[in-house]
Structure formats: structure tokens, C-alpha cells
Amino acid sequence: MLNRWRKARVRKTATAARKAAWQADPNAGRRLASHFPDSAWPSVGTVVGGYRPIRDEIDPTPLMETFFCEQARLCLPCVVAPDTPLVFRAYEPGDLLVRGTFNVEEPSGQSPECRPLLILAPLLAFDEAGRRIGYGAGFYDRTIEALRRHHPVTVIGLAYEAQRVKTVPVDRHDVALDWIVTEERAYRGAI
């Protein structure tokens, strides 16, 4: 219960910090590729789960396009139902998308389902240990847990430097990030 209150407080501060960072530099996403860790860089054919930015999330599009040019396969998350893992569906830059739940752009139901090996996760706040906080629906935690039952998955949070906090409150279900990449640098999270 105390953690719920703590998380709400962190969300509030981080929402304001992210908004200010986006307003100051909406194109910061262009700098993500130069800090992306070599060890996590996708090989030819690696399935990468990205996202379509909403509100003032850092824009992963330039990074995803770089991966696509290097022949990674891309996919995007689709909300199926509350309290249920997200489903990733194949996507190529330029594909027509539909508006899903929460007004996020998603591939249509005709697009084949994928199981990403590398996930680029949006977030509200992170800390240096790789802890992440999102909008509070638990979608990414559930999805990563479900995917990891099949194969190892590397999860990289993308954020503005301004979204870093000293410590993110954690619950048992929270999945730690392997790395966080910002417009300025990368942080090695869960080891």
C-alpha cells in the first residue's frame, strides 16, 4: 500500500520532468542510437519490439529505423485486454497502423504475431539499478514475464535523462531493465 503511494508520487514528478524534457528537445530520440550498447545491438533477423510514442515519450522511431535498415525485424505491442500480456505484431516503417486501446497506434489484427528477443520499453521513471515505472497498468511486467517463459528477452528502457530518479519503488512483480538508454548515455541495469 505504501509502495502504491510512493509509485504515484514518482509518476507525478516524472510526468512533469518528461514533459519539460520533450518540450525542450522533441527530437532527442535521434541521439539514442549513438548510446545504444553494442552488446545488445540486434543481429540480422533479430525480432525487436519497439513502440509508437505517445504524449511526450522519447521517440524511438530513428532507432527502430536504424535497426530495420540493418535487417532486424520490427514489431509493435498491441493491447489485448486489461491485466493481460501485450501481443506483439510485425511492423515495417510506413505500414498502416490502427488506433488501439488508450489511442496508441498498433498493427492491425491481420499482422502476424511475433515474440521479440529485444524489447524497447517506454517508461515514466527509471533508476540506475534498472528499475522502471510505467503508467501503472502492469502491461510490460506481465508481457516480459510471459515471453521469458519461452526464451531469454533483453529489455532496454528508453527515456530522457530527466526521467531518472534516485530510487524507483519496487514490488515483487516488477521486472528490472537490462539497460536504460537516454539521449545522453546508457545505464547498465539488471545484471
Ligand SMILES: Nc1nc2c(c(=O)[nH]1)N(C=O)[C@@H](CNc1ccc(C(=O)N[C@@H](CCC(=O)O)C(=O)O)cc1)CN2
Ligand atoms: N508508446 C507506448 N505504447 C504502449 C505503451 C506505452 O506505455 N507507451 N504501453 C504500456 O503499457 C501499452 C499500452 N498501455 C497503455 C496504458 C496506459 C496508458 C495511459 O495513457 N494511461 C493513462 C490513464 C488512462 C485511463 O485510465 O484512461 C495515464 O497514465 O494517464 C497508455 C498506454 C502498449 N503500448
Ligand SMILES: Nc1ncnc2c1ncn2[C@@H]1O[C@H](COP(=O)(O)OP(=O)(O)OP(=O)(O)O)[C@@H](O)[C@H]1O
Ligand atoms: N507479472 C504480473 N502478474 C500479475 N500481476 C502483475 C504482474 N505485473 C504487474 N502486475 C500488476 O499490475 C499492476 C500495475 O503494476 P505497476 O504499478 O508495477 O505498473 P507499471 O510497471 O507502472 O506499468 P507498466 O508495466 O504497464 O508500464 C499491479 O497491480 C500489479 O499487481
